[in-house]
Amino acid sequence: MNRKELNNIIAFGESTTVEFKRKIASYEKIAKELVAFANTKGGCLIVGVDDNGTIYGIDSEKYETEALNICCTSYINPPIVPEIQIMQVKSKYLAVCTVVESDSKPHFLEYEENGQTIKQAYIRVGEKSMPASKEMTKILGALNSSSRPLTISIGDNEKRIFKYFEEHPRAGIVELAKCINVSKRRMNRIIVNLVRAKVVAIHADASGDYFTLY
Numbered sequence: 001m002n003r004k005e006l007n008n009i010i011a012f013g014e015s016t017t018v019e020f021k022r023k024i025a026s027y028e029k030i031a032k033e034l035v036a037f038a039n040t041k042g043g044c045l046i047v048g049v050d051d052n053g054t055i056y057g058i059d060s061e062k063y064e065t066e067a068l069n070i071c072c073t074s075y076i077n078p079p080i081v082p083e084i085q086i087m088q089v090k091s092k093y094l095a096v097c098t099v100v101e102s103d104s105k106p107h108f109l110e111y112e113e114n115g116q117t118i119k120q121a122y123i124r125v126g127e128k129s130m131p132a133s134k135e136m137t138k139i140l141g142a143l144n145s146s147s148r149p150l151t152i153s154i155g156d157n158e159k160r161i162f163k164y165f166e167e168h169p170r171a172g173i174v175e176l177a178k179c180i181n182v183s184k185r186r187m188n189r190i191i192v193n194l195v196r197a198k199v200v201a202i203h204a205d206a207s208g209d210y211f212t213l214y
Helices: 003-012 027-039 061-074 134-142 156-167 173-180 184-196
Strands: 018-021 043-047 083-089 092-099 108-113 116-125 128-131 200-205 208-213
Touching (some): 003 018, 003 043, 018 027, 027 092, 027 128, 043 061, 116 134, 116 200, 134 200, 156 173, 156 184, 156 208, 173 184, 173 208
Antiparallel strands (some): 083 092, 108 116, 116 128
């Protein structure tokens, strides 16, 4: 990334692939953003910029670089390898941490708190990093480029699901389970296979996961 590209990114503000942090106040919060990028379309986290785009800069290049590396190796499982650049904008130095979309999904934010292990996958939804549901977490792994190709057979359940989508452009897992009269667990297995086969697409918004025909 060059300085012109960085200036353009800051000017356009936060997005699905861009997150600003004024400083690194919490390893867990930083790692959460990086996990979401790795699990979605990749992105860059810029330290030294406030949410509104105001540039404050960083105090220590060494601290920011070490902190970002700690987040990626000690708070993310499996670990990720970022590209970290220290760049100057308007006489201020910023730490730019770029993460590509991973081929080893799902990645989890993982750390110890009060004697318990906290482990949660995240995805990027708009400008926010949101917890990934169990269905989304399974599908993240199933959609890796390294996953084996899948061939499915279309039975009565699948045909009823397609019919439901003809009348309802989008549906949640509970609606689909009721539609074909199966348990949510059984519906999860069916929908994961349909998404892997690129017959059905999974989406997420503030209300949760939903599915559409591909």
